[in-house]
Amino acid sequence: MMEPNFLSTLTGSFAMPAAENPTVAMVEAAYRHHGLDWRYINCEVAPPFLGDAVRGAKAMGWAGFNCSIPHKVAVIEHLDGLGQSAEIIGAVNTIVRRGEAFIGENTDGKGFVQALREVVDPRGKSVMIFGAGGAARAVSVELALAGAGSITVVNRSRDSGQTLVDLLNGKTPTCAELRLWNDTVAVPRDTDIVINATSIGLYPNVDQRLDLDVESLHPDMVIADGIHNPPRTQLIRSAEARGCRVLDGLGMLVNQGVIGIKYWTGIDVDAAVMRRTLEGIFYV
Ligand code: NDP
Numbered sequence: 001m002m003e004p005n006f007l008s009t010l011t012g013s014f015a016m017p018a019a020e021n022p023t024v025a026m027v028e029a030a031y032r033h034h035g036l037d038w039r040y041i042n043c044e045v046a047p048p049f050l051g052d053a054v055r056g057a058k059a060m061g062w063a064g065f066n067c068s069i070p071h072k073v074a075v076i077e078h079l080d081g082l083g084q085s086a087e088i089i090g091a092v093n094t095i096v097r098r099g100e101a102f103i104g105e106n107t108d109g110k111g112f113v114q115a116l117r118e119v120v121d122p123r124g125k126s127v128m129i130f131g132a133g134g135a136a137r138a139v140s141v142e143l144a145l146a147g148a149g150s151i152t153v154v155n156r157s158r159d160s161g162q163t164l165v166d167l168l169n170g171k172t173p174t175c176a177e178l179r180l181w182n183d184t185v186a187v188p189r190d191t192d193i194v195i196n197a198t199s200i201g202l203y204p205n206v207d208q209r210l211d212l213d214v215e216s217l218h219p220d221m222v223i224a225d226g227i228h229n230p231p232r233t234q235l236i237r238s239a240e241a242r243g244c245r246v247l248d249g250l251g252m253l254v255n256q257g258v259i260g261i262k263y264w265t266g267i268d269v270d271a272a273v274m275r276r277t278l279e280g281i282f283y284v
Contacts, residue, residue, distance in 0.1 A: 005037070010060060011264055012041035014053050014075075015068035019044070022229075022281050023066060026257055026274040033273045036265060038063070047074065054078040054095075054102065064096045064264045072134055079104045088171050089141050091134050094260040105263060108135060109142030111256025112226070116143075116193070119245050120222045123147035125192040130154045130181070130210055132164040135226050136197035139252075140164065143193075144172035152191075156181040186216040194239075196225045201233040209234045219243035228253045231282055250278050 013023055024042040031038045045053045050071055055078075057065055067075045072091040076082065079092070080101035086092050092104030116122060127148050129140050132155040140151050151174050155161030161178045168176035179185065187194055194217070200208050212235075217223060223239035228249030236246050254274045261269050 009036075009038045010041060010057075010062045011038060011064050011066075012043055012057075012062065013066040013068060014043050014045040014050065014071055015066075016044050016046055016070060018042050018068075020229075021068060022278060023068075023253075023257060025281060026254065026277045027261065029277040030257070030261055030269040030274050034267060034269055036267070038265065045071070047071070050074055051078045057095075058097075058102060062097065064094065064102075064260070066094055066260060067092060076104060078102075085109065085138075085141055085145060088167070089137050091137065093138075093256065094263060096263040105260075106138050107256040107259040107263075108252070109138035109140070110259050111254070112139045112195075112224070112252040113142045113146050114255040114259065115247055115251030116222070116224060118251070119247050120193065122193065124149045126150045126152075126188075126190055127193045127195065128152045128154060128179075128187055128191050129195045129197055130185075130200075130212070131196070131198035131226075132157070132160040133197070133199075136195075137164055137167070139195060139197050139226070140168055140176075141172060144168050144174035144176075148174050148193075150174065151176045152179050152188075153177070154179045154181045154185055181211065184211050184213050186213040187221070189216075189218065191221060193222045193224065195223075196227065196233070196235050199227075201225065201227045201230075201235060203229045206230055207234065214238045214242065217242040217244055221245075222247065224251075225249050226252055228278070229282060231279075250275060250282070254278065 027040040081103045083105040086106040094105045094107045165176045165178045223244045224247035225233045231248040
């Protein structure tokens, strides 16, 4: 007879708001699919209680957790250390227990690059990325570490755009420049990969469009969107109509989860199971 074990291993998420975050559905689908007695608890944590929540997770022996808006930077002071790219990015979305320590990692950009590699290898490629917030920082740092040849950051605020460009030029091997976004942007003909890392197009503002000249998109470009709700954004639709290869935001969401689960469990989970779960939620 097997020794009974009623103690599941705990993981989860700290964010605010939390109700709209679909991560719990895709992670628990992976746990079930792989027969893991693990749970993922979606928690709404207000900023003043973030430290208490982290200490509580440690006290309860959690294997790790995700942090989302507004905790990705604030959580760092409550952790015991950072992984290499999280240190460069200056933000954390995945916390991993290693021994008694909680170590901060950032899987947003790694997840994006993993999804992108199914379409194109970023090594040596010319990238144009819209946005300079947390998602843009994570994605552009990982693209740079993956060997992207050049990165043009397009942002409406000069300060945050320049900060990201300086970070990329100072701490990664890529060559970065700023294009201020104060008029319609035509994508240069020699661009290989175009990425929306702004919040433009996120539900409920689904008709909001990037101020980008769609005619400048060519079929040999890959167009990626970080927005996962809805997955088929205006940008993805326009790019498809121009004959471009596209990558939707579910690819990034699924793969950042796959990498996070690998950190926690050591197991390579099936990305297709997680993607199907999200498609069941977003394509109803
Ligand atoms: P931030 O608030 O840190 O940054 C938002 C960025 O969008 C800034 O660069 C901001 O420019 C720009 N922006 C917002 N509205 C406009 C506008 N109307 N015109 C021009 N620029 C605009 O957010 P995050 O970087 O954390 O997240 C961005 C998006 O990425 C979110 O919608 C989120 O859903 C998505 N995301 C997706 C993930 C996935 O797994 N698929 C993972 C993480 C994020 P400015 O600097 O001028 O304010």
